[in-house]
Amino acid sequence: MQARHLLFCLLAGAALSACDRAPTPASDDANAAATTPAGDAAPDAAAHTFNDDIDAGDFAELVKTLSSDEFEGRGPGTPGGAKAVEYIKAQFERIGLQPGNDGSWFQDVPMTETTPDESTVLTLDVDGKATQLKFGDDMVLNTRSGEAEVKVEDSPLVFVGYGVDAPEQDWNDYAGVDVKGKTVVMLVNDPGFHANDDSLFEGKRMTYYGRWTYKFEEAARKGAKAALIIHDAPGASYGWDVVRGSWSGAQYDLRAADDPEPRLPAQGWITAEAARQLFTDAGLDLDEMYAAAGKRGFKAVPLKATASFDLKSTVAEKSSRNVIGVLPGSERPDEAVVYMGHWDHLGKHDGESGDNIYNGAVDNATGVAGIIEIAEKFARATPAPKRSLAFVAVTLEESGLLGSQYYVAHPAFPLDKTVGVVNIDAMGVYGKSHDLVVVGKGNSELEDLLKAETDRQGRTLEAESTPESGFYFRSDHFNFAKAGVPALYTESGEDLVDGGREAGEAAARDYNANRYHKPGDEYSDDWKLDGVIEDLQALYGVGRVLVDGDQWPNWYEGNAFRAARDKMMGDKSPAQ
Template sequence: MIRQHFIFLLILLNIVACSTQEQSLQTASEHISNQAITKFVQEIGSDKYLGRKPFGKGEELTLNFLQQQYEAIGLEPAIEGSFLQPVPLVKVMGAVQGAARVSSLKAEHGWSVFDDFVAFSRRLTPTIELNNSQMVFAGYGIVAPEYNWNDYEGLDVKGKTVVVLVNDPGLNSGRKDFFTGEAMTYYGRWSYKYEEAARQGADACLIIHEDKGAGYPWSVVVNSAAVAKVYPVVKNDYINRCKIEGWINAEAANQLFSSLDLDLNQLRNEAASGKFKGLNMDAEVNIQLHNNWEKDVSHNVLGLIKGTDLADEYLFYSAHWDHLGIGKPMNGDSIYNGAVDNGTSLAWMLEIAKAFKAMPVPPRRTVVFFSPTAEESGLNGSAYYADNPIFPINKTVACINNDLMLPFGKCRDVMITGYGQSDLDDLVKKQAEQQGRYILPDPNAHTGMYYRSDHFSFARVGIPALFARGNNDHWEHGQSYMSEKEQYWINHCYHKPDDEYEPWWDVSGVAADARLLFRVGWEIANMEAYPQWKAHSEFKAIREKQFK
């Protein structure tokens, strides 16, 4: 009888504890505020911050403001009394001199910069030239042993200009078992294609743009090329990279291939067939580029809430602080404010920090709120952290990241970019159901977004990483409404001066996602086990090596 009473008491205490924790989580979630999100984005997305380009006055103002926010919330500095991790970078200002000249036995083409092509160079050299550089078509420009794939097989590209297709062969194959079907692999990223061309000894790599494969229109390519590029500082000043990296507009590419009696659409199909062989294009290109550069130090921002008995283990939330700065004027405006990209996500992260601080007891694990620099120029700030971590990688249990959180209201879906990669999906699903929502794998996985934001820097070193937000199914107006709104924003605001706060914004969806991912993070920060990669994940083996 005594034993039965004891068991009953334990059950009762457990019920009371669960009820008390749920009440605490609910109360803490109420600290996440639409008004606070709006106020923050109005400030950080204003002209005052000069588009938040790394280096200079824009960075100084941004870092001061973010540190004030961290201090006001009560976060502790993560780095020996400081919130700032120095990140050595180089800013390269490149200017193409005149048109690019492309010549063959049958035709001459004068490519206008921005209209027909863009070109840039990482090499810290004042003048960079392609002089009658032979052009070679190399399919998708991919060498992927695990897929038994080599677009460069049998090609001599040393000292030549490689022309490649955007994305990877799975995109237009119609097969789910080929690469990863329409979901882009890392081999489809422009960054990989430039790296591989350099490894093959090419002098230049030009990617043929098309909207579906890239995931954005030509205007995004132009706007990104029109501002200074930011890269990590390296000892060899990038002499091992191609002289020229760039893009060709689809129309200009079609005209070139037609003049060579080549059908680009047919070649695209052949390149995805597995039977493709690269070819010399019987054309030569001339491009001249002038570079100026300056080496400087930018900064990541890290604050934390110290854990209790598992304080030497770490959960990260991340949202980058930078944007494109001041660039090519559009409709009289040259400040690229980045209110959505990434002001809304910064607000999301800081509201989650407020919720953690509102809990009556700290989490078991330490929670780090990480705002990296230079995401827009290639995840440089988060990559620097991953390669120079403040906290041990094998003690960092997970990263929850966000980017581009749209201000159109609440969504029924929780879209997971990179769905199926890790156990984190299952934790999100549980909390989504509590909000009456459902999980949606990214329907635009062909754009490769899992490789395009800061969670990827954590994933590539083995840390399970999540990128999740409501995005596709508006709570009141449905999917078609949200699809129309998202497409409008991508076409008219993404990487443009029009990415500004507007009075009509509805940030209730950002707040709902903050409440959901606060609860996900609270569970991760307190549970016994580490989240794990799924068996098929490309990152699983990296993680396993850390525990051998």
């Protein structure tokens, strides 16, 4: 997720994405498809006989295909990514949807592919004592600048606590310090998390200030030369292996020319062990710095140390694709409900020994299969929907929610005509549950519609059990939320019918340890899909109410996104 199904990721984070372009160049996915030998074409969408209703066998077929080795982990800008978008398009076509982007099935998303040289060394110098950190083992580095080489020499290091400037919280870690041209070092998550203090921010519940994406954005706004986040597993909600896997190999971004936000020349993470040694060498205690950073009035601390590195990267301008299919409404076709899921994953890591294909079966072939199944049910159902439905399979989620960011900037339906959004990202495959999790529960009136569906199923709606992980900011719905459009993001329940919470938590630990953002995230015939079907039926029900009626759900009173929606809609009655 950029976010992930809590049943699997109780201890994991969402995509180290987040989780964010001038004429559009020819799509690299299209080029890849054109140069792929005929024998390697995407599987025939009609080879399987599909049912009209949401069906476990159909769902399994879709996931099995999208996560097969043939698709090579669905990396954007790769032949496997090209196969994925062609397969999704073929499914939309088979169902009877219409091309949703001005007559095209595809929305090209211009991007920069940056592959860092993993022989890069980060040298930390404290009073002449130089420590060299190795890429992958001790640190990861990348650049969003689009430059093939970023060289930093003797950049002063400054510890800026959590790297947060939040006026409404009366909190500014940058107060009184000029970091222009310097390298900032900071902690992950919010001050309230490590301090275990509910009076700071939202206590254990992560705010957007706790996301690593925000921290790099803020460091860039302050003029820093580079930024390093200190990893800790509880604060990040994932281990170093996830950081290493997500920041190795090709990295993707919107082109700098198409993104108005400032960018750092270089950014990355260092391990807790490397950070502890750095602070010790600088005459400081890291634990004491954690405590100090969690108190109001914290002042940035120069470390009397410098950072140097010569980061070389292979940079290529490419393009990936969102896939958009539309089922036009019979009465108000200009108004639309959006179902979405991201099709991309981490691709194939050349050079890794053993299995080096990151198949992304749960994350997120399941979500794409889910929106296809819902689309088929809508297309076959009578009466036909009065409002339109847009089914959007977005790219570059794993790189920072970039495909959805691009869609929100260039929507198939204007945002003030978008009734609501349902995002599906990583579904549970361990059977039925007594509950359904709403990530960020208490945000919008879409939850009221969902509750009516789960009440009929005899299930309860629950909030995520680890709000400190910040899942709400880690998947594609968040771009719609920031723009003001009510967006619903659910994850399969944690209280399993077979085994209860104990079984759900065991499954979470197993997935986190063995499959999340690893080659082991593969389809298995042992999956129990009856819970998936129940979840999809509930999400279908939300859309059914919206497309058959004239209501415009909003954010709840007091929600931070409500003002943007109210401003967008103005005094007009959108139902007219």
